[in-house]
Amino acid sequence: MRRRIFLQLPAVAPLLFGRDNSVPTYRVVSRYARAERPGMPGPHPGFVVSVRAGKSIESDSEKADAGVVREMIASGLRALTGESDARAAWSRFFSPSDVVGVKVNCSGAPNIMSTPEIVAEIVRNLLAVGVKASQIYIYERFLDQLQSVGYERHVPEGVRILAVETPRGSIRGYDPSTYVEVSLFGEEDTRSNLARPVAERFTKIINVPNMKDHGASGVTGCLKNIAYGNFSNVARSHNQEKTHTLTFIGTLAAVEPLRSRTVLQIMDGLKGVWHGGPFAPLKKFRFFPKQMMFGTDPVAIDRLLLDIIDNKRKAEGAISVWDRSPENVKPGPFYSENPNINRYFREPGHIEYAAGLGLGIYDLKKIRIKEIQL
Amino acid sequence: MSALVLLAVLLPGLFWNKDPETASALKQAGIERLYVPAEKAAAWRAAGFNAVALGAATLSGLEKVDAPRVEWKMDVASATRAPWIDANGWRFTRQPGRRWYEEPPNGAGALAAAEAFAYDADAILRIAPGDLPAFGRMLEFLKRADQAPMPALANIGLIDDGSDLVAEVMNLLARKNLLYRIVPAPEPSLDLNVRIGSREFPRQAAEDPGAFASLVRQRLTDDKRLLRIYGSDVVIGRLTGQGPRARLHLLNYAGREVQGLRVRLRGRYKGTLRAAGIERAALEDSLLTREATEFSIPAMMAYAIVDLEALP
Numbered sequence: 001m002r003r004r005i006f007l008q009l010p011a012v013a014p015l016l017f018g019r020d021n022s023v024p025t026y027r028v029v030s031r032y033a034r035a036e037r038p039g040m041p042g043p044h045p046g047f048v049v050s051v052r053a054g055k056s057i058e059s060d061s062e063k064a065d066a067g068v069v070r071e072m073i074a075s076g077l078r079a080l081t082g083e084s085d086a087r088a089a090w091s092r093f094f095s096p097s098d099v100v101g102v103k104v105n106c107s108g109a110p111n112i113m114s115t116p117e118i119v120a121e122i123v124r125n126l127l128a129v130g131v132k133a134s135q136i137y138i139y140e141r142f143l144d145q146l147q148s149v150g151y152e153r154h155v156p157e158g159v160r161i162l163a164v165e166t167p168r169g170s171i172r173g174y175d176p177s178t179y180v181e182v183s184l185f186g187e188e189d190t191r192s193n194l195a196r197p198v199a200e201r202f203t204k205i206i207n208v209p210n211m212k213d214h215g216a217s218g219v220t221g222c223l224k225n226i227a228y229g230n231f232s233n234v235a236r237s238h239n240q241e242k243t244h245t246l247t248f249i250g251t252l253a254a255v256e257p258l259r260s261r262t263v264l265q266i267m268d269g270l271k272g273v274w275h276g277g278p279f280a281p282l283k284k285f286r287f288f289p290k291q292m293m294f295g296t297d298p299v300a301i302d303r304l305l306l307d308i309i310d311n312k313r314k315a316e317g318a319i320s321v322w323d324r325s326p327e328n329v330k331p332g333p334f335y336s337e338n339p340n341i342n343r344y345f346r347e348p349g350h351i352e353y354a355a356g357l358g359l360g361i362y363d364l365k366k367i368r369i370k371e372i373q374l
Numbered sequence: 375m376s377a378l379v380l381l382a383v384l385l386p387g388l389f390w391n392k393d394p395e396t397a398s399a400l401k402q403a404g405i406e407r408l409y410v411p412a413e414k415a416a417a418w419r420a421a422g423f424n425a426v427a428l429g430a431a432t433l434s435g436l437e438k439v440d441a442p443r444v445e446w447k448m449d450v451a452s453a454t455r456a457p458w459i460d461a462n463g464w465r466f467t468r469q470p471g472r473r474w475y476e477e478p479p480n481g482a483g484a485l486a487a488a489e490a491f492a493y494d495a496d497a498i499l500r501i502a503p504g505d506l507p508a509f510g511r512m513l514e515f516l517k518r519a520d521q522a523p524m525p526a527l528a529n530i531g532l533i534d535d536g537s538d539l540v541a542e543v544m545n546l547l548a549r550k551n552l553l554y555r556i557v558p559a560p561e562p563s564l565d566l567n568v569r570i571g572s573r574e575f576p577r578q579a580a581e582d583p584g585a586f587a588s589l590v591r592q593r594l595t596d597d598k599r600l601l602r603i604y605g606s607d608v609v610i611g612r613l614t615g616q617g618p619r620a621r622l623h624l625l626n627y628a629g630r631e632v633q634g635l636r637v638r639l640r641g642r643y644k645g646t647l648r649a650a651g652i653e654r655a656a657l658e659d660s661l662l663t664r665e666a667t668e669f670s671i672p673a674m675m676a677y678a679i680v681d682l683e684a685l686p
Contacts, residue, residue, distance in 0.1 A: 171605035172634035176659045176670055183596075186588050188456060188550055190596065191604050191636070232605075 024244060026251050027181040032199070035260035039205070040226075040253065042263060042296025046361035046368055048304060049079040049294040053374035056290045057115075057270040064117040064270055071374055073121050073266070076294035079370050087128055093263050094204060096130030101202040102138045103262075105209050105225045106145035108273065108280040113149050114208040118268050118292070120154040122206060133158030139197060141165045141229060164195040165232065174232045175199035180252055185239040192231040198258055205262040207298065211272035211289055212280065213309050215335055217245035218321040218348025220278050221305040222265045222298030223359070227252035238344055241329045246347035250354030253298070259359070267293040267301050274312040275339040282337065287312055299360025300367045302351045313339065321348045385516055386490040388509070389428065389475070389500040394421040399503065403510025409498055428498070433475070436498065439465060441478035442489050444608050444627045456607040459627045463612060464544040466493035467526065468534065468556065473498070480504045481629060484512035488650065488677035491516045492612050492623035494523045512676070515650040519679050524614040524621060529565040529600055529640075530590065531557035539580050540570060546587035551611050553600045566594045604636035609674075613639070620682040626674055635671040642685040643667045649678040 037043065051072045057064045077089035094100060102122055104114035119138060126136050136159045140146045143163035152161050164173040174193035183190050198205065209225035216238050217224055227249045228234045234252070237244040253259065269291040273280040280286065289308060293301045310321050318339035319328055328342050335343035355362035388408045390400070394417050400408065407424040418425035445458040466474070466489075474497040478486040483505035490497035501509045532547070532554045534540050547554050560567035568590055571577045580586045596602065601611050601622070608628040614621050620643065626632050642662055649655035649671065657669040657680070671678055 167633065169606075170633035171636060172670070172672065174634075176636050176668065177661065188607060189604050 023247050024182045024184055026247070028179075028251070028255055029181065030178045030194075030256045032178065032257040032260075034256050038256075038260040039263035039296065040259050040298055041300075041358075041360040044080060044296045046297055046300050046366050047080070047295055047370070048297070048300050048367060049076045049370045049372065050291060050304070051076045051079075051294070051372040051374065052289075052291045054290055056292075056374075057288060059288045062271060064115050066117045066120070068374065069115070069117045069270075070121050070124075072292050073118070073125070073294075075372050075374065076266070076292060077125075079372060080294045080296075086125065090125045090129045094126060094129050094131055096132070098131055098203045099135045099201055100126055100131055100137070101197060101205045101261075102136065103205055103207050103226060103229055104138055104140050104146075104149075104151070105220075105229065106140045106142070106149055107278045108210070108212065109145050109148045111280050111283070112210055112212065112271055112273055112286065113145075114210065115268050115270050116149060116151055116154040118266070118270070119151055119208060122208065122266065123155045123159055127156070134160065136160065137162045137197060137202065139164060139195075141195070142168060144168075162197060164197065164230075171232050173197075178255065178257075180231070180248075180255060182248070182251075184237055184244045184248070185242075187236050189233055189236070192233045192252065194255060194258060195230045198230055198261065202261055204264075205258070206264045206266060207262055208266050208268055211267060211269040211291075211305055211308060212277035213273050213275050213285075213313070213321065214245075214277045214346075215343040216243040216346065217249060217350050218346040219302065219305050219309045219351075221267060221302040223249050223253050223302050223351060223354050226258065226262055226298065230258055231255075241331060241344050243344040243347055246350050247353055249350045250357045250359060253354060253359055254357045262298075263296065265293070265295050265298050265301055267305065269293065269308070272308070272312070274309055274316060275318060276336045279336075285339070297360035299351055299355045299362050302354075303362050303364060303367060304369070306348055306351060321346055385513060385520065386487040386495075387426070387498045388513075389433075389498045391500070392503075394418055394423075396503070397421045397423070399506055400510075403506040404514055405506070405510050436475035437469070437472050438475045438477075441476050441482045442485050442625070442627055443482060444629065459549055459608065459610065461545070461548060461610055461625070461627060462489055462495075463493045463610065463625075464541070464548040466490070466495035466497075468541070468544060470494070472496070476500070478502070478505070481508075483509040484650070485625065485627065485629070485676040487512045487516065489625055491519075492625055492677070512650055515648075515677070519648060521621075524616040524619070526553070526555050527600060527613040527615045527620060528553040528555040529598065530554035530594060531561045531564040531567040533557060533559065533567070533569040535570070537570075539577070539583075542583040543568075543570065543580055543586055546583040547590060548610060550587050550591065551599070551601050551603055552587060552591055552594065553611075553613055565598050566590065598640065600640045602638040604638070605634050606632045608632065609635060611637075615682070618684040620684065622680040622682060624671070624674060624678040624680070626676055626678075631673055631675055632671075633673045635674065637669055637671065637680070639667045639682070640665065641667060643682040644685055645669060645680045645682045647671060647678060647680050649674045651675040652678075 056068045074086040081089040083089040106113040139162040178194040179191045214220035269289040275285040334341045409428040412427040412429045415427035477500045480502040483501040612623040659670045661668040
């Protein structure tokens, strides 16, 4: 394929964020063209299926119920596609020839991560539509985080568990020809490269984020998991109290072939984190929405996530994720213990910014929600 | 004969002040030539070594430098996440005629030897006994890689007034792989000339050498840089060349293996990799554009060389 260089200037930025002139200049390099219908926002822009089940997880033991999870996923996929049969619903997205990456989130493991019972059920459905076990990859950037979960104990033999960055810091697992080049704080290494399996191996990706607060981006959901979870050298986006997550997350998520191949969003909200994310070391900041969201539009799901986290924070008496008061920003360890302290000036606007890049629908009035209570 | 002399001049020398009873350790490390205290020279020669006497006065007259290393300084707040590197390349190139002396601690001997070799420095190293095997292996690698020195390739001219201020700027430019050479006056053929105290590069700005190096980078622009290194902030490169041939020296100061380095060179080349301590090393994911060459180094320990041939 001919090498193509896309100069993706932040065209939406001046319109949406005209008061902030610190939007970096991004240079996106990819040899992959956008699919005719990219996976994000996919066939269901602005449509979210929310499934709640009180028995999906037991709050004290934090143990998920595999049977309830199975029904939640079946209901969600059926409602999303309009199919009456779960297998037919999954067949809308996947065929036996696909090589499927299941992008889990393990950054908060073992306290919070893509629930193994959910991941196992996703794998079971992929097998049911004819995808071979050897063509299913449960993947994350870091091996130690993956190992702390032990997904292999929950899925059939042959399903691959893959860490992209092994050892940490190595860029061998990333595609040298697909990257976003940007200087955020004058750093020497200005490239963030796309995970090599995404570029070279996967034909489809399922994104399985958690419902979490995030000290830099406000919340971390579909967009952050698919963006920061698939690129190298992303921690450079925070420095002192400033973070560039506002524009960096959407820019990364929109890079081809990641955008085209990410075809299904399954948000795991059995358990959530309302403060101290993404690592969430303290149990007192975890809560149990007992909810999953399904869609193809990551922006629409994340827009709902924003309110879920912020409402919970308000209920707990914590400052909003939108709070930008300088007096509440304190560097150091205070953030992880005090919900009224921010580590950075948070950037929950990253979701609206991503909408401006065409990744989905942000306007609540235009988002259609199908609620299912089991 | 002249080739042998040249080789001996370019390779770093070992200073060994122990008695010939330790000869077997040296032989096992493949070392045949060494510097010894004058009073021990005869005994070492009798033991079959090419021993060069180094008198106390000569030894104390050598320019002593610290061993190369990286300092992570995790507890120090900084505008950058990059670790601090103690590197000597800028010193070696600032005073090319000097003879240098180092005492690298155990584990740093191979890097010290490679650093001296990469910058064509005449260096004598006192190696810790436990480091002899690694040092010997590095010397063997350097012998195989040895060739006549080529001039440094650079597109930044730096006017050196001999001050400590310029010294620290040199250190930081080298650290950030901004390839410069010392010029007596601005050279129009270079992409950028830096004279501290000029309107473009005020003396006050140089008082923060890190920020000053960033200013130089900004003025040059990344597109015009001769060398970019991605994937590691502990590797420093030196580019030399003459006519169609060039050589990229890569020094890893971390003290442990670096995996997956990505290199971008301005200009079109085809290259061959040699990496010390790594069998069958080969460049990966090579990419040639109209104006640049890129490739990946799968893994490197202390030192790697990429020999380059210019393409039309």
